[in-house]
Amino acid sequence: MYLQEKACERAVGMQSFMESDQCLEDVPGATITQEMCLQTHEQIARRVKTLADSTDIHHVFIASDVDPRLSYIKKKLGPSMNVHYLNPSDAPLDLAVMGRADYFIGNCVSSFTAFVKRERDIHHRPTEFFGFEDAVLPKKNRERTEL
Template identity: 40%
Template sequence: MQWLKLKFPFIYLICTVTAAAWANLERDPNGYLTYCPCLGRFGNQADHFLGSLAFAKGLNRTLILPPWVEYRKGEMRSRQVPFNTYFDVDPLKDYHRVILMSDFMWHLADDIWPESERVSFCYIVRQLKRTIKNVRQTQPNNEIKSVFVASDANHMIGELNAALSRMGISVHRLPEDDPYLELAILGQSNQFIGNCISSYSAFVKRERDSNGFPS
């Protein structure tokens, strides 16, 4: 019982300090900005972070710091490592306002960014549009009418059709996934946009490089 008497004040102290820290997380009236650290490994993610930090400062918005994404040998899934595992956050605040994504999601997101209103922007759609426009300008005889998508998860057919409909382009996939047939189609297509961390995309890229095809 004596141990319990000593322990309870310590627990109360931790709870009090934690609650006070949460109370200091006030809403930024200028808004927030974050980024997806999924385009590459640590070097690319660090470069992405630096660019986003400068962008957030330019917009005068608080930067939400997402976890680092680690791809470890022998593991099928990536690991989400909190930003402050490797770097102190407080020195960044001398340059501009930042907040850990975990703090933002736990203590601010429900009011600022309710789940029903959450929409993400996927860069691949903009990159796809840019590639199509470039082909139409440089290769007028190579008119693009359709886009083929290969994926082991979400093909985003509805989203891509909606994004490209104004360009007169339809988006398609195989009725059933067939990685060998998809590999052949992607290897011989006029243009190819791949995922830079995908070994499957790497196979396609090597084949296209050997044939002198653009990627």
């Protein structure tokens, strides 16, 4: 079992865990679900497909610290979608691409996602989270003091 899986097992049902405030602080009484913390490849493919079907995107960039199962995701998204992934991963480049993308779906509890969300908020770009289907969360106009 991956460390991330163990952490998510404990996080489910909590109101705050790691960087979850980035997606839960504006939802009174909300608690962390399994899908917010650790998504399956099916959930990732389904959410990206939903976004792709409602927009005009044809390129998807996947950043992951675990096996992204690209062949599975490519099959689920279909031949018209170009799926990109850096192997090996390059964290600074991943952050740059995700921060500047037209659309971004991140992991609710991830500190990596938190860096991306802060950049996107500054530039007024939407951020969505797995586990919040079809919801674009409001941007806060407040100063963040942490890095």
